[in-house]
Amino acid sequence: MTIKPAKTMTLSDIARLAGVSESTASRALRDNPVINAQTRQKVQQIAADHQFKVNATARSLRTQKSHTIAVIILFDAKTQQAITDPFLLDILGVIADELTRQGYDMLLSTSKTTDKDWRSYYFDSKRADGLIVIGQGEHDERVEQLSSAGVPFVVWGAATGTERFPVIGSDNRQGAQLAVTHLLAQGCKRIAFLGDIRHTEIEMRYLGYQDALQAAGIKPEAKLQLNTDFTAQAGYLQTQQALFNELATLDGIFAASDAIAMGAMKALLEHNIKVPQQLALVGFDDIAMSAYCTPSLTTVKQDTHAGGKLLVAQLLSRINGGKAASQLLPVKLVERQSSLRRN
Amino acid sequence: MTIKPAKTMTLSDIARLAGVSESTASRALRDNPVINAQTRQKVQQIAADHQFKVNATARSLRTQKSHTIAVIILFDAKTQQAITDPFLLDILGVIADELTRQGYDMLLSTSKTTDKDWRSYYFDSKRADGLIVIGQGEHDERVEQLSSAGVPFVVWGAATGTERFPVIGSDNRQGAQLAVTHLLAQGCKRIAFLGDIRHTEIEMRYLGYQDALQAAGIKPEAKLQLNTDFTAQAGYLQTQQALFNELATLDGIFAASDAIAMGAMKALLEHNIKVPQQLALVGFDDIAMSAYCTPSLTTVKQDTHAGGKLLVAQLLSRINGGKAASQLLPVKLVERQSSLRRN
């Protein structure tokens, strides 16, 4: 009875080589103390010598656990924000690495093409033990269904404290307040808000914008809030538009993302508006490029590292019988050239 | 005999509801013509009514196919290029969507944390049917091992025509030639190359740089090739350095990526060097931000859409018994402000 050379080794082969049963080999590989230490060591050594890996599908079928987490990037169908925003690549990398460290595989898909029924596709068919949704879009029905189904999932988005499912995200309101307070401190009197408030995250940022203005005794003007998609192009076009309207007295812009801010900056520079002397600009995200555009962009930094780790921790806690709670992450204003006027 | 309400439905439940055996239900669900059309329709309707999904782990175990493709982002351990480069997010999205359309799930991991033995981890343990590696790094041993193992995989990188495994990537040499020829046409006489030629992709770009110079009767100077990591920061620092050295007579820069180019641009502008009048600049990638920095960046556009689809098509061909071949994708020069001098 030789090992079949062209076939992948199974636990059965390892057991035979070790002179034990498959059940003992299985327990030994998993370091189960029920098995004698010597036997454990022997089986583990043989497995290592043969670079043996347990058949993951067989294990999953038996244990009813896939040890896989699905990550879905939630598309705003109208724009391509989710897929082009460098911020997302950061957080995705952290999640992938953290899941690997915790012994999980990560499935990735976008809401653009994935099956409509996430519960059925991922949970009922045992593809994943849990779900991480990146983004909230405009109150997506699919996320609501997950909540109703009671399956384990967490969302990266705007934690408002009112959701019926765990949302983890930066303190958008606080970040916006910091940004606008900073612009006011630089002497700005009339500040526009570029961002689509139909998204909860952006809505929170707008609240923070209003908070800062009101704290300074300034009444927020509705006409200064300009719905802007999440692209540099949208920022560029919207700023062009604003410069042609009665908004010509603007001296500050708070953009809801760095991409929007960069587009806005381009439009300003094309009109020979000196940034920040004539018009100061702040973005949100602190993407890698923000430090390297000219002028460098003042922005609100989100801690993607902490965010990614927390998403994973909360989800695994939930999967392992614990709780998963919404949580707000602190933000930080990063001051750069685009807003720093001479004092 | 009622359906257990708290348990996920199995094929067995569907079969009972349809009044057929599990084997017939299975074949009917898969639309096997061996089963009578009426029976097929009946089973499929019942399954749809119950939003039934086959247990993927059971199916995988029986069929020996996971219908899952693993994508590994290959890190250059020294830099964070792979994970921060917006170009990669583009291609990742295309791969994810295309795999979903072909009925496959996509696993994502980074070479930073994933198991060292990809054959064993992904193939032997039946986690994936195939592998897509994004990036080649510096002749990674893990990729060589995959090749020796004869498992199905494809690589996004620099197709040189000499590899023993399928590599798909843009025509780097041609792209660089286009870029440098353009700079020469703008009147540049002395052009630096910013990029790390220890990476095959960048090496090919350097060859194209040399091709263009030689075609113009200019002898390439080794000192004008400056190894630069894939970050805007590295581009910035390296350009600062170059400006302090005997390279002060530079009038052109070809950067091996847009990120590097943007960092270089920042350094130039900080030294009040007018771009492109005094020094013209071209990057590579055409990331979303390239059109929106100031001045907008001339760059070589890689077709990430075609690339992603081709990676998937070639890999699935291989998995289904066909062949997977290396292929070069065409590139295109996108002329913008950073290199266009007045004529």
Place this chain on the structure above:
DNA sequence: AAGCATATTGCAATCGATTGCAATATAGCC
């Protein structure tokens, strides 16, 4: 040596879908 408590191991069943092959049903022809 016998009895008891504990350690160690192995048998057999299970997970849920799929598929080879035999059994049965159906249709058509003589």
Place this chain on the structure above:
DNA sequence: GGCTATATTGCAATCGATTGCAATATGCTT
């Protein structure tokens, strides 16, 4: 009706790892 060819269906085995529980081994005490 009998025979043949084809269509349809179901039984039983399989995939490979895990685990409950019974069987066996070991160690200690009397």
